[in-house]
Amino acid sequence: MSVYQATVSAPVNIACIKYWGKRDTKLILPTNSSLSVTLDQDHLRSTTTSRADPGFDSDRLWLNGKEEIIAPGGRMATCIAEMKRLRREVEEKNSSEPKLSTFGVHISSRNNFPTAAGLASSASGFAALVSSLAALYALPANPSELSLIARQGSGSACRSLFGGYVAWQEGTAADGSDSLAIEIAPREHWPDMHALICVVSDDKKGTSSTSGMQRTVETSPLLQHRIKHVVPERMKTIQKAILERDFDTFARVTMQDSNQFHAVALDTDPPIFYMNDVSRSIIAIVTEYNRLAVANGGKLKAAYTYDAGPNAVIYAPKENIKEIVELIVSYFPQAEPFKDPFALFGTAGVGEGKLVEGFNPAVAKKFPVGSVKGLIHTRVGDGPRKLGEAETLLGPDGSPKFLA
Amino acid sequence: MSVYQATVSAPVNIACIKYWGKRDTKLILPTNSSLSVTLDQDHLRSTTTSRADPGFDSDRLWLNGKEEIIAPGGRMATCIAEMKRLRREVEEKNSSEPKLSTFGVHISSRNNFPTAAGLASSASGFAALVSSLAALYALPANPSELSLIARQGSGSACRSLFGGYVAWQEGTAADGSDSLAIEIAPREHWPDMHALICVVSDDKKGTSSTSGMQRTVETSPLLQHRIKHVVPERMKTIQKAILERDFDTFARVTMQDSNQFHAVALDTDPPIFYMNDVSRSIIAIVTEYNRLAVANGGKLKAAYTYDAGPNAVIYAPKENIKEIVELIVSYFPQAEPFKDPFALFGTAGVGEGKLVEGFNPAVAKKFPVGSVKGLIHTRVGDGPRKLGEAETLLGPDGSPKFLA
Structure with missing residues (x-):
């Protein structure tokens, strides 16, 4: 039987034009556009493995080895539900695709920097979550499309879907469909x-x-x-x-x-x-x-x-x-x-x-x-990186490999 | 021969609506109106004696016993010149008035709080300076009129011409003639x-x-x-x-x-x-x-x-x-x-x-x-107080009585 899983790392970003204020607190729509530099994952990153398995009877998530409750209607639940919705569209278009959207998903994530460092890990964390599910589900979505979902986890997470220099356009649509991240320039444009x-x-x-x-x-x-x-x-x-x-x-x-x-x-x-x-x-x-x-x-x-x-x-x-x-x-x-x-x-x-x-x-x-x-x-660094099977953060039994 | 002198104390004021920014740096015209509470001189005050004497060959000023240079065109020089101008008007109206405006003036001032306390002494200091000269010159000016001159010494000094609750109206005139202090309420209105x-x-x-x-x-x-x-x-x-x-x-x-x-x-x-x-x-x-x-x-x-x-x-x-x-x-x-x-x-x-x-x-x-x-x-306290001869800060020879 196949193992459906993917491991992705995602970077931290630090804004130069700051995001401060939401016009919609549920959809996380900002009161102004913002712009950040993505930092190098060689030094700071969140890594996340997502696995879908028909034997998983619920969605579960571990952060640095410690299980976090996925509160119904909360930000993590919203991101997971949105990713499953996109997977369902893939499955509906191609009936030979395995029905991963109906499986429970186990997610294990960790940061390579201590929480005590006081660095916001929600941006890299939600970017890694969304990116690993996108890889697991083999979604055709581009980073800007994924940023719409990461944004609903943590606003500034949308900017961690790209490397280099990234703008989060505030957008005007009430449903948030144009409040997304775009790349202003890749790291290679200005690597210094x-x-x-x-x-x-x-x-x-x-x-x-x-x-x-x-x-x-x-x-x-x-x-x-x-x-x-x-x-x-x-x-x-x-x-x-x-x-x-x-x-x-x-x-x-x-x-x-x-x-x-x-x-x-x-x-x-x-x-x-x-x-x-x-x-x-x-x-x-x-x-x-x-x-x-x-x-x-x-x-x-x-x-x-x-x-x-x-x-x-x-x-x-x-x-x-x-x-x-x-x-x-x-x-x-x-x-x-x-x-x-x-x-x-x-x-x-x-x-x-x-x-x-x-x-x-x-x-x-x-x-x-x-x-x-x-x-x-x-x-300055690159955007989310898809990692190999050896980097998985989930053990064979679907529990996290790295405990806190 | 008469001794022409006057001693006045003036209070500190602390703003509730802050003065920050000038639209005219020479006339000290503010970018916005401000409002302060005058504090009690029983605790914090500047006291100033001004004496005019035909034997004084120049204007001189001592602060806490230490002589300060009255820089030509500077703020102190401006205040003294303005007060002499008002005195001249008095003398021109009544030829029996002694010609104090033509005499040199000696000014001795001290604060009853240490400079090290970090409390702005320029407000009480310029209010005491202008008030003592107004008393010396027996000017008919009311506190708002005097505030126009104190303002040119230090903006917030204009508010120390009144006790109680005081507004400094920004004014609109280019010459600053309507940028003055008014009493909103005396201390007795709200003494608590x-x-x-x-x-x-x-x-x-x-x-x-x-x-x-x-x-x-x-x-x-x-x-x-x-x-x-x-x-x-x-x-x-x-x-x-x-x-x-x-x-x-x-x-x-x-x-x-x-x-x-x-x-x-x-x-x-x-x-x-x-x-x-x-x-x-x-x-x-x-x-x-x-x-x-x-x-x-x-x-x-x-x-x-x-x-x-x-x-x-x-x-x-x-x-x-x-x-x-x-x-x-x-x-x-x-x-x-x-x-x-x-x-x-x-x-x-x-x-x-x-x-x-x-x-x-x-x-x-x-x-x-x-x-x-x-x-x-x-x-909350009262406005400038005229003090008796016993309180003079100038000795018989016209030098300060209290040395630093």
Whole structure:
């Protein structure tokens, strides 16, 4: 008897134009378009195996080896039901296709980065879920079509269906049929976009993005202006910057939009804060690094961006990452040596870091070890990858192979 | 020979609707109207003596005993010149008046609060300067007329010409002749408005408000929306709340506007941060205190507001201040005992503070001693006070009596 299964990995994406606010909370339709860079799965990924079997009497899902309840009507149930509907269309068109849509499905997923890192895993997770079911069901759907379904799992997940530079078009249709992801440019168009993730400690759990963004929609007078008058222009500007590989403009818009997202969070009642003093200091360091570059007749060399948490993601051309790591380590001493996936440093490593010449050291104070818990160096990456049978996360009995 | 001199004290004011942005930087004309509460001079004040003497060969000014250069064309020079112009009008109308406008003037000013407290002294300082010169020159000008001149020293100084609840009307005239302060209500209308100032330590000097606000005008897309569409409505709402002694509405609008001011500062390029993790935690504490009050069927009990720095000012009816001090001290242990000007606490003092029943302690972590350096309890106060000869800050030789 055949085993019907597929294993796919999907990437994390980090937005440059931020998604914050839904116009439809059930269908997850956003109040504005957004744009992100997909990060390299060599470093950060969710991997998911989906298996359909007539012996499975229900749909079940394990995340990092721990079973999650698929709540009826919930986001996971919606995604699975939508994928089965597409499979049914395939089966109806070709009666020789096995009736996988009628089988129970077991899904096992894991992230290669710790939850404690505070990196949003819902984007890569739902992208991997939808992609693995699409592979299992041999659907003819393209990534944009699949993004419509991933979007209903987690809004930003739709952008993880593509590699490279990806826009989520807000769309106008009430049923959400035009609220989908499109590729602005593949990674190969601009492969020199690197990213340094600064994992920041936080004392307390912030407001969840799901509840936070709706409170902003309901109470921030500034959000409407952002939606109507600021984001449309920025979307055009940054897409052009990407097509022209214009890092200066890319960086400027990325930083402005990160700040504006946190500004409308602060304009919410009661206010929402995601950045802390460590986040602020990283902004001050990047700002000074850029000021110096411009003062020396150059252009912006780095761009920070912050999602709904204190972690910084710093985008920069590869050639600047060494200086940036040295700057960050100078202010935020690390307990562990820098993992150096691109071999920027020799065997001596980063050491205690150093400031670039002319850098004003007073822009931030030196923080204690652990304030920035870790640094992850990665770069723009590709879209979901179909993996071989050897990579399966389900054992022969249909239970997860990797337990928590 | 007569000694021509006058000594006046003037109060600090803390805005509820924030002034942030100039449409004319020379005349100091704001981009929006603002509104403040004048604080009690019994606790916080600037005191200024001005003396005119034919033997003074130039205008000189001492601040806390230290001479400040009166830069030609600068703000102090402008205020002094404007006051001399008004004096000249008096002299021209009545030729028996001594020609004080032709004399040099010596000005000695001091604040009764340390500069290190991080409280803006420019508002009380320029209000005291202008008021003392008005008294010296026996000008017939009313406080609104004087506010036109104090405004050219420091925008928010115009609001310190009145006690109680004060609006600074932005005006429309290009020459600034209608950009002045008016009294919305005197302190006696609503004397129960108390304030707790939490003096917060900061590691670094923030952006000056003068340069910061113009960077916001130049770069924040959200500021224009705030100016045109948000502030006018809030000015109406809070004035009505003051006239009706409606603390709930007063508190809501005050907190929203503080947050929106910091939101547009964050929307500035590069972003401006004035609040730090201590400020954020005080917001979280006040938010929880209010949440609990509302959950118990009541109304808002306290309102935080932050100017261009990390210090919190918490407005509340007197009856709530004891609970608020206890809450703040619980999270921010104090090195010094609480100075208790209204005798809220017995001889035992505040001790280690305590939480009100039902308060969720997890909204903030406990900070080390010194994070909040001090607490000042005050209340709504009166306008500039003319003081007696005994209070003079100038010695017989025209030099300051109180040296730094």
